[in-house]
Amino acid sequence: MCEFCTRHGEGKKWYENMENYSKEVFSRVNSKDNLKKYLRGFRKRLSFLPYTAYRVKKLFPGLYDSLVYPRVTSHLKKTHFGQVVPLEDAFNIVERVHSIVRLPCVCRKVTRGKEYRYCLGVGMDLREYVQDVPDFQNFDLISREKAKKLLNYLEGEGMVHSIWTFGTPFIGAICNCDRDCMAYNVQVKFDIAKAMWKGEYVAQIDPFLCNGCRQCMKQCIFQGVEYDMREEKCRVNIQKCYGCGICRKVCKKEALNLQDRYQVMGSQAVW
Numbered sequence: 415m416c417e418f419c420t421r422h423g424e425g426k427k428w429y430e431n432m433e434n435y436s437k438e439v440f441s442r443v444n445s446k447d448n449l450k451k452y453l454r455g456f457r458k459r460l461s462f463l464p465y466t467a468y469r470v471k472k473l474f475p476g477l478y479d480s481l482v483y484p485r486v487t488s489h490l491k492k493t494h495f496g497q498v499v500p501l502e503d504a505f506n507i508v509e510r511v512h513s514i515v516r517l518p519c520v521c522r523k524v525t526r527g528k529e530y531r532y533c534l535g536v537g538m539d540l541r542e543y544v545q546d547v548p549d550f551q552n553f554d555l556i557s558r559e560k561a562k563k564l565l566n567y568l569e570g571e572g573m574v575h576s577i578w579t580f581g582t583p584f585i586g587a588i589c590n591c592d593r594d595c596m597a598y599n600v601q602v603k604f605d606i607a608k609a610m611w612k613g614e615y616v617a618q619i620d621p622f623l624c625n626g627c628r629q630c631m632k633q634c635i636f637q638g639v640e641y642d643m644r645e646e647k648c649r650v651n652i653q654k655c656y657g658c659g660i661c662r663k664v665c666k667k668e669a670l671n672l673q674d675r676y677q678v679m680g681s682q683a684v685w
Contacts, residue, residue: 415676416611416685418497422583427614429499434583435511435537444581446543452494452580453547460524460596468604478606486607496576496589496597498613500659500672501565504575504588508561513539515553516564519589521596523549532568534561534588565590572633574658576610593635602636613657615672616681617650623669624648630661630670652681 415423422428433439467486471478499507508514515535522530535553544550556564565575565588573590576597580586591598597610617638619630626646631639638655639648662670676682 415614416497418583418611419614427503428583429497429503429507429577429585432510432537434585435507436584437538440538440581440584440586443584449540449543449580450547453544453550457520457523457549460520464596464600464604464606467606471604471606483607487609490607490609492582494579495582495608496578496591496610498574498576498610498656498658499588500613500615500657501569501575502659503614504565505562507536507577507588508534508558508565511537513537514556514558514561515539515541516556516561517550517553520549521589521591522594524596525594525599532573532590534564535586536588537586538584540586569660569663572635572660574635574656574660598635610656612655612675612685614675615657615659616652616655616675616678617657617659617661617670618673618678619648619650620669620671621645621647621649623667625667625669627666629664629666633661633664652678653684655681 415427419426419428422431422434424431428434467482470482513536516531517533517535518529519532522528522532531554541553568590569575573592576589576591577585578587578589589595591610600607600609624647626641626648628641628648630648631641636654636656638651639661640651642649657672657675659672662672675684
């Protein structure tokens with residue numbers, strides 16, 4: 415299990431520990447005033463900080479990787495970071511939390527300039543905390559069934575589910591990420607910090623079922639699936655796989671499955 419499970423999971427996956435979605439945990443690690451202050455400047459920070467950091471990294475790559483990258487990552491781990499979860503685990507979360515709201519995605523406001531209601535606030539009802547904060551005002555309280563339908567639809571559109579903290583270990587949201595997500599840009603495209611951790615699983619491909627159609631390659635936004643020209647089959651690069659499981663959606667042969675990361679040789683320490 416990941417380091418967050420060890421610290422905050424009480425013997426299980428840390429995002430399955432419902433205490434981490436509670437008002438009590440939020441009160442230990444955050445406050446209403448701090449959250450409002452953080453969220454008021456969120457879109458502005460997303461609009462320039464990642465791009466500024468990327469320019470610095472291009473100018474001083476060695477210095478950035480040795481000094482800046484670990485410091486930014488350490489800060490995010492304490493304040494606001496995500497971890498990938500497969501659809502089944504996202505369903506399990508929405509089945510167990512007390513409140514689910516649908517809200518606009520700030521990332522897409524930055525990258526696309528439009529409002530897309532792709533995010534779910536889960537657990538503690540934050541509406542009273544952020545109802546006067548721009549970008550976070552338009553909340554829709556939705557049912558568990560509607561939340562699951564949305565998650566399933568977005569997975570079909572190629573989006574990866576992830577849980578997000580607002581003061582670790584408090585979890586306040588399930589986001590649905592693709593290449594327009596700023597966390598994806600920070601981590602995969604720009605490689606300026608670790609903002610979104612790999613999931614508790616890795617994908618595996620049954621070579622006897624795989625017909626080499628490569629649809630799973632097209633679906634994977636992390637380049638975690640490769641094609642073996644010799645065998646004419648696809649295979650998973652466990653160093654790159656995030657364990658999101660969205661590759662399964664497009665495999666007509668049902669050749670893909672998820673396995674616990676700690677059970678797959680070579681992937682236990684790859685987060």
